[in-house]
Amino acid sequence: MEENKHYTNPDHQPNPAEDDEELQIDWMGILRQVLTIRKTLYKAAGVGLILGILIALGTPKQYTVSITLSPEMGSGKSGSGLASMAASFLGGSVGADSPDALNATLAPDIVASTPFLLExxxxxxxSQDKQIDTTFTAYLDEQKSSWIGYVLKAPSMAIGGIKSLLTDEEKEDTATVQKGAIELNEEDAIKLEGLRKQITVEADKKTGITTLSVTLQDPKVTATMADTVVSKLQQYITTYRTSKAKEDCQYLEMLYKERQQEYYAAQQRYARYVDANSNVVFQSTMAERERLQNDMNLAYQVYSQVAQQLQVARAKVQEEKPVFAVVEPAVVPLYPSGTSRKVIAVGFIFLAVALTGAWMLLGKPYWLKLKEGLSQKD
Known part of the structure; x- marks a missing residue:
């Protein structure tokens, strides 16, 4: 009886081959289903082709120009460059520089700022065909927009038109600055938002390599604006870095002229007193002469020190100017950037066929089963 407890019927043992057959995909069955709906897929491909062509033709061409910069900023170390050379030659010294508040890594924020874009x-x-010769803000009004953009903007444009009819307020033509605050009209605000997407800057914090990219609809205008942005960026950083040195230089210029006048005046007083009392040997006369000579020598020492500091400050202005090495200059592109029209058309064909096939093979049967189940419950 104990042997019967461990007895198993061979007819009921699991068959691994049956499990493998259940996991296998019936590719032939799927192929037969696809063949049965091939006409529907052909129609979907046609619709996708027409939609892709419409979108491809309605999307204006875009051209991208990239410029690579390698900024060589100040070393930030004391006793380096022209200022230290001038100080050592004149017997002065240069103090340690304070850390820079503005460096190459802030280029993306500078270019995206409102004052920079307004400039x-x-x-x-x-333009490349010479038909457009105007300002950049007027050119932005000439740029084409895709029909999808017009469709998406239609509600907001309609609402804006209704508001303009109901209100009598006149719009300002240009941006205004009041007490440091910039007040933009709606048109300029829209242009600035678009420029922040069309003008991008990427800066590598480790190497300092800065890449600036401009994307517009005309290749010549794109290259021109890329070069303009780089020039203004260089000017902006240069102005910031040299502003403190120029202020110091202007102050020393004023101080130098004052000390120079004081020295000349002391020198004249001493010379006049000596000429008037050249034959007098009284002790009081000698004491006054010595006092005037000491005043002249002291004025000369102060004048000489200020002159040395002025020379160092002038060298400091030149030293603080950053140098930008243009690794890759602006080149007028020959071909548009972005996705080509052929790829857009093929992509829409594939998308239409894939969605239609998924609906016919998977979505529709489950949907019919769901409707049938709901109707049986009712």
């Missing part, structure tokens, strides 16, 4: 509006641009 680009007055830049002069000429």
């Amino acid at each position: 680009l509006f007055n830049a002069r641009v000429i």
Whole structure:
């Protein structure tokens, strides 16, 4: 009886081959289903082709120009460069520089700032076909927009038109600055948002390599604006870095002229007193002469020290100017950037066929089963 407890019927043992057959995909069955709906897929491909062509033709061409910069900023160490050379030659010294508040890694934030972008509006641009010769802000009004953009903007444009009819307020033509605050009209605000997407800057914090990219619809205008942005960025950083040194230099210039006048005046007083009392040997006369000579020598020492500091400050202005090595200059592109029209058309065909096939093979049967189950419950 104990042997019967461990007895198993061979007819009921699991068959691994049956489990493998259940996991296998019936590719032939799927192929037969696809063949049965091939006409629907052909129609979907046609619809995708038409939609892809419409979108491809309605999307204006875009051209991208990239410029690579390698900024060589100040070393930040004391006793380096022209200022230290001038100080050592003149017997002065240069104190340690304070850390820079502005460096190459802030280039993306500088270019995206509102004051910087507003300065680009007055830049002069000429299209490649020479038909457009105007300011950059006027060129932005000439750029084409895709029909999808017009469709998406239609509600907001309609609401804006209704508001303009109901209100009698006149819009300002240009941006205004009041007590440091910039007040933009709606048109300029839209342009600035678009420029922040069309003008991008990437800075490598380790190497300092800065890459600036500009994307517009005309290749010549794109290259021109890329070069303009780089020039203004260099000017902006240079102005910031040299502003403190220039202020110090202007102050020393004023101080130098004052000390010079004081020295000349002391020198004249001493010379006049000596000429008037050249034959007098009284002790009081000698004491006054010595006092005037000491005043002249002291004025000369102060004058000489200020002159040395002025020379060092002048050298400091030149030293603080950053040097930008243009690794890759602006080149007028020959071909548009972005996705080509052929790829857009093929992509829409594939998307239409894939979605239609997924619906016909998977979505529709489950949907019918769900409706049938709901109707049986009712």
